[in-house]
Amino acid sequence: MNQITIRGIPDEIKKIIEVEAKGKGLSINKAIISLLENTAGKKVLKKENKKQYIYHDLDYLFGILTKEEAEELENNLKLQRKIDKELWIEKK
Numbered sequence: 001m002n003q004i005t006i007r008g009i010p011d012e013i014k015k016i017i018e019v020e021a022k023g024k025g026l027s028i029n030k031a032i033i034s035l036l037e038n039t040a041g042k043k044v045l046k047k048e049n050k051k052q053y054i055y056h057d058l059d060y061l062f063g064i065l066t067k068e069e070a071e072e073l074e075n076n077l078k079l080q081r082k083i084d085k086e087l088w089i090e091k092k
Contacts, residue, residue, distance in 0.1 A: 021031035
């Protein structure tokens with residue numbers, strides 16, 4: 001399939017495509033393909049005539065947090081990473 005025509009693209013989607021194109025220095029067409037690949041969860045790379053699949057299952061989460069949300073998440077992760085030594089020391 002070489003061509004597809006899509007009608008009625010919402011303004012919000014158009015803005016996302018334009019941001020993708022501008023941010024990556026791509027044409028609108030290549031930006032749409034990039035977004036479709038990422039949304040589909042894989043990106044096909046050709047290497048020595050072999051297809052290799054790279055999965056991007058969580059890419060859509062990148063950059064969606066505000067600075068405050070990111071700081072709160074980081075603080076919560078720090079709390080979870082603390083080791084309660086009393087639980088790990090064998091009592092005699």
